Amino acid sequence: MSNVIKKFFIASMVMWIAPVxxxxxxxxxxFPGTSQLSSSSKTLLSGFLAVISVNLVIVLYIIMAMKEPTxxxxxxxxxxxxxxxxxxxxxxxxxxxxxxQTHKKTE
Amino acid sequence: xxxxxxxxxxxxxxxxxxxxxxAISIGVSVLGAAWGIYITxxxxxxxxxxxxxxxxxxxxxVIFCEAVAIYxxxxxxxxxTKLESVPASKIFDxxxxxxxxxxxxxxxxxxxxxxxxxxxxxxxxxxCALSDAQNSTLFVKILVIEIFGSALGxxxxxxxxxxxxxxxxxxxx
Numbered sequence: 633m634s635n636v637i638k639k640f641f642i643a644s645m646v647m648w649i650a651p652v653x654x655x656x657x658x659x660x661x662x663f664p665g666t667s668q669l670s671s672s673s674k675t676l677l678s679g680f681l682a683v684i685s686v687n688l689v690i691v692l693y694i695i696m697a698m699k700e701p702t703x704x705x706x707x708x709x710x711x712x713x714x715x716x717x718x719x720x721x722x723x724x725x726x727x728x729x730x731x732x733q734t735h736k737k738t739e
Numbered sequence: 740x741x742x743x744x745x746x747x748x749x750x751x752x753x754x755x756x757x758x759x760x761x762a763i764s765i766g767v768s769v770l771g772a773a774w775g776i777y778i779t780x781x782x783x784x785x786x787x788x789x790x791x792x793x794x795x796x797x798x799x800x801v802i803f804c805e806a807v808a809i810y811x812x813x814x815x816x817x818x819x820t821k822l823e824s825v826p827a828s829k830i831f832d833x834x835x836x837x838x839x840x841x842x843x844x845x846x847x848x849x850x851x852x853x854x855x856x857x858x859x860x861x862x863x864x865x866x867c868a869l870s871d872a873q874n875s876t877l878f879v880k881i882l883v884i885e886i887f888g889s890a891l892g893x894x895x896x897x898x899x900x901x902x903x904x905x906x907x908x909x910x911x912x
Contacts, residue, residue, distance in 0.1 A: 636795040643802060647809060655816050672904040675817055679900035682813045683893070686806055694882075697796050 636700075643693040650689060651682035752830060753839020754822070760846025761818045764899070767850030768811025768857070771892075775804035775861025782865035790872035797871060799882065800864025803889045807857040810896045814849040817900060818842050823908045834909040841906035845899040852895020859888040 657663045658678035666674065779800045787794050821842055825835055867881040 636798070640798050640802075644805060647802070647805065648812075651809060651813050652816070655813065659820055671907065675821065675904040676900065679813065679817050679904070680897075683810065683896055683900075686809050686813075687893075690802055690806055693802055694799055697799055700795050 639693075639696060643689060643696075647686055647689045650685040654678060654682045654685055749831070749836070753836050756839040756843035757818070757822055760843035761815050761822075762846070763850040764818060764846035765811045765815040765850075768814075768853035769808050771854035771857025772804050772808035772811075773857075774854075775807065775857035775859075775864070776801055778858075778861035779804065779864035779868065783868040786868045786872040792875075793868055793871045796878055797864070797868045800860065800867055800885060803860045803864070803885060804857050806889065807853045807860070807892045810892055811849060811853050814845065814896060814899050814903070818846060818903055821903055821906045825908050826911060829909045832909050834907070838906040838908045841902055845903040845906070848902065849895050849899035852899075853892045856889060856892030856895070859891065860885055863888055 655678050658666055658674060658681075661667050669677065779797075783794065783797050783800070821838070825832075829835055863881065863885045867878065867885065870881060871878045
């Protein structure tokens with residue numbers, strides 16, 4: 633269960649940090665070649681790249697979540713299971729002989 | 740100076756409209772995202788009592804709702820970089836008013852599109868959790884519906900970004 637929470641937490645953090653980092657990079661000229669763009673195309677490019685980065689994180693999280701194996705139900709110990717099965721079949725003779733003796737006593 | 744409604748409306752500073760637009764873009768988007776998350780989250784936790792295996796896959800619905808809030812944040816950051824100061828003589832120029840209204844419109848577009856998108860994804864996610872608890876083959880089919888629902892918020896964000904990109908204030912000269 634904690635593995636699930638860890639993956640979810642990391643995905644959420646990256647989902648916040650990635651688009652804000654993209655916008656910060658565009659506005660403060662951290663990416664090469666962004667200085668000579670006009671203001672409107674800078675807005676368009678930074679906005680669309682940020683939205684694409686969010687969707688990329690979502691797709692990666694969906695892939696990670698679908699790949700997880702479904703938790704199998706708790707399997708009983710096979711040795712114990714075999715012993716229990718044999719004990720059902722075996723002492724039918726033992727219990728009937730006991731009953732016969734108790735019947736005699738009560739009569 | 741005759742007083743009339745049209746005069747009153749055009750004498751409101753464009754910065755008012757721009758700031759309200761930015762506030763609506765983040766505020767109403769987060770409202771939609773929170774609504775969706777609490778609807779999905781309460782169903783998910785309740786259904787996971789009897790079927791604990793559903794939690795890992797159904798957190799996808801919560802991630803979709805959270806993406807809606809992030810769209811609101813992205814557009815709010817973009818819009819506030821579009822706010823520039825103009826000298827007081829030019830504050831009621833048509834160009835200036837246009838920029839203020841464009842930012843306002845962009846904020847409203849994004850805010851309300853994300854509001855209904857978050858609500859939609861939240862309700863679908865809640866049914867998804869409940870039906871996955873019963874029959875795990877249904878999950879992928881309901882996820883397809885959820886992807887369509889989350890595309891609604893995406894439409895709003897795209898139009899909002901395009902609209903805000905042409906908000907230019909008059910030059911400072």
